[in-house]
Amino acid sequence: MSQHDKRTKEIRIAVQHAHEMLMHNAFEPALEQGQEILKVFPSEPNALFIIGCALRGLGRLDEAKTSLQALVEQTQKFSLAYQELAFTLHELKQTKPAIVALQKAVALDEKLPQSWLLLSKLLPVAGDSNGAAEAHKKYLRLSTKSPQLDLALEAFMAGKLPLCESICRAHLKTQPKDVNAIRLLAEVAIKLGIFTDAEHLLERCLALAPDYHLARLNYAHVLNKREKSQRALEQINLLEQAQPGAAPQRIEKAAILVRLGQFSAAIELYDDLITQFPEQAGLYTSRGHALKTIGRYGAAVASYRQAISSLPGYGEAYWSLANLKTYAFEYSEIQAMKHQLADSALASADRINLCFALGKALEDREEFAQAFRFYKQGNDLKLKTERYDANETSALVDRTIGVCEQGLFAQKNNRGCNKADVIFIVGLPRSGSTLLEQILASHSMVDGTKELPEIIAMVRKLGARSKREQRSKYPEIIADLTGEHCKALGEEYLRKTQLHRGTASFFIDKMPNNFAHIGLIKRILPQAKIIDARRDPMSTCFSCFKQLFSAGQAFSYSLEDIGRYYLDYIRLMEHWHKVMPGEVLTVNYEAVVNDFERQVRQILAYCGLPFEQSCLEFYNNKRAVNTASSEQVRLPIYQSSLNVWSNFDDELAPLKNVLKPLLNNNYN
The missing domain is CATH 3.40.50.300 (P-loop containing nucleotide triphosphate hydrolases)
Incomplete structure (x- = not known):
């Protein structure tokens, strides 16, 4: 055996022993083993990896972070090193760097279920609910052993909800206790707004698997949507006992407290979450909504602006400012919105929000033609996401009258x-x-x-x-x-x-x-x-x-x-x-x-x-006032909102044509 082969075998054996120690949570011996390997084989990547894992296991997180960062800089194609670094950063509550590390890990190796799972938990905190949903589907795909469920997941991710539902139901006929399929079926119901069905499915799922934390979080969300907010809070409390301090459940808890009218408690929780995750724009807007509802106008404005500072293209924050109805955008803010809209990569939801916000901002400045152009653009984009048939409404009114x-x-x-x-x-x-x-x-x-x-x-x-x-x-x-x-x-x-x-x-x-x-x-x-x-x-x-x-x-x-x-x-x-x-x-x-x-x-x-x-x-x-008019009804009666439509008389010709049976001659 050559000297090189002998050296390679020695490294392999030493690394194998260290991995066995890690598997049995023997972190101190594993750390010592990793350090001994480095003495003989300096800069050995596997030894650095073992040391990082052992340090995290011992709770020495800052040291683990330093070791693992050195490793990924030295060896930039070590997917598990990026994953371990992400786990360490997550425990240090450094969410944004953790997400970056996870994304690098799965870019190097798509088949890392635990990376996808953690991504699915962290991305909602970063305001990327769609990315989180996709990450969870990839986690399920890697962890499931059912080809049928894999097909259902593909259909769900492609937005083919009827196909996904059909596959899940067929699968459940032969595997009635597959909790992943039941939960996926519940997700379909949630997407369709059929919360009654989602509630029943998730109850069945949790009866089969009480420790299925994601299903319980989904269940809390559905209960809150169905105005069963006190029961939703009980589910969050169960999750808190099982996994204390997990961000997704705390975010859901804040939303539940808002629904229950416990605004001070919700705002306090949002403040705490923002301290923990200061880069997460969605937390600032959610806090802003709660502040607006109880009449804390200045604080709400500040919170929405913080969301924009955190994420400049975050359309919901701009629309939230516009939706105060009494807020006047500065010229620099209008220019910033236009700049964001010029970005072809801007997400559709952000584009819609920005269009409506710009419409309001420009209408306030009496730039009516340009304001209508943005209102129209926002409505056209939003219309593509809605399912509405005016004939169905007319038919329902006919039936009701009959x-x-x-x-x-x-x-x-x-x-x-x-x-x-x-x-x-x-x-x-x-x-x-x-x-x-x-x-x-x-x-x-x-x-x-x-x-x-x-x-x-x-x-x-x-x-x-x-x-x-x-x-x-x-x-x-x-x-x-x-x-x-x-x-x-x-x-x-x-x-x-x-x-x-x-x-x-x-x-x-x-x-x-x-x-x-x-x-x-x-x-x-x-x-x-x-x-x-x-x-x-x-x-x-x-x-x-x-x-x-x-x-x-x-x-x-x-x-x-x-x-x-x-x-x-x-x-x-x-x-x-x-x-x-x-x-x-x-x-x-x-x-x-x-x-x-x-x-x-x-x-x-x-x-x-x-x-x-x-x-x-x-x-x-x-x-507390929960509607878009919350700030307007905190002012004495005023007449300035009468007939503002007349500033858009030419653009509203299609509307006037439909309403002709009701309109008097002054409108012609």
Whole structure:
């Protein structure tokens, strides 16, 4: 045997012994072995790797980092060294360098499941949820032994959700306890917004594998989406016991606390996370949203600006500033947004956010033509991500009108829950509903809440539609409900909304889309008060067009669709007035602005509430406000928002054409 071969064999044996020590957590002996190897074979990469692993195992993280950094500089194609360095950096809470090291590791060797797994956990903290999802799919692909599940993952990553669902369901027929397949199926449901199905799937997954932490995190997220936020918090607490301090679960916890209205606790948690991960732009925007909701305007602005400093192309932060409605962009900020939009590599979501923000910034500067160009560009991009069919909406309104005849609401049929606790404020978004809510919530007998999802959830449940192509049983089922069923549904609604209330006798539900379900509401809660927040058609529709909604309102990204939606809304509201005369109060935004006290007194009288001066001074109310109008309703009444659409008269010709049946001669 040559001297070289002998030397190689000695290294191999020594390294093998050291690896065995590491496998058995014998870190001190492994460290000594690695150091002994270096004495004989200086700069031996495997010895440096062993030393780095041993030092991390001993908790000597700074030394491990130094050793491993020296190794990757010396040997730049050692994938496991990059992975070990990433693990060390992660334990040192140095997230950004850890991500870089992981990306280098998987670039050198795609088949490193633990690198993909850690990437899937760290990328959400960096604001890259899409990258995180892809990393987790690659982790599952490497760790799964099922070719079918591998195909399902490929379909999911390609956005082919029906194919992914089909493969998963076929796979589960033969492998019903495959928790990875169950969780993937739940992810499909989450993507489709079918949170009820996702909840059931994740419950099954956790029953089979209680220690499946990612599934539990998904479960907490779904519970929070379904307004079961207290239960979601319990799931996070379980995760905290299993893996204390893990960033993804702490981020989810902050979101849950916001949903529960525990804003101070949420902001404190965001502050702590930002201290730990100061480069993560998404944390700053989330904190900004919470600060905005409780009226801390200056702090919210500062937080959004910090997000931009952390990530200059982060469109959500710019739109968050614009969405304050009272924020005036500086010239340098406008130029910065335009610069970012010129980057062809900019993500689509950032581009959409920036377009809407620029539209608002330029409109404020009275550069109307350029402002509309950006509004239009943002809407066109957003429209590509939405599934909306105006014909479906019109058909649903036709069916609702056909079912909800006057006889259905006769006294003999109204056997629902007779409590009069709730005041519904309905209409289109951006029609003044938040102003009406703030006025009423300033009364000592009324609790303001937010846009509550319970009626929409009830409609979906009654519809019993498991697939988009199926015909829903709703609205026809409204006529089939027995008196006992109506009473039970009304009581269920009040029970589920209780957690949003305070101690006042009445509370507000201002979900605007509930205008479509007044028939159901009046069957299950016949004593409920309903206020239709109505605004000039052109003002309403244009205000919707320039608003980037966080979710829902898919009709709002096309002028023609908005116009048709408004016509259907008016048609249905006229029907409700016809079959239930006097049951719905229409309040025109323009009348409120021009004759404020008289309108306030009329609203209070309709609700059976005594007049209180505080309702005229609604802007002094310090309650949390969860909508885009939060800063506007903290100001006294003003008229500057009337008819702003007229600055875009030529550009809005397609909208005016659709709305022609409603518009008077002044609009021609």
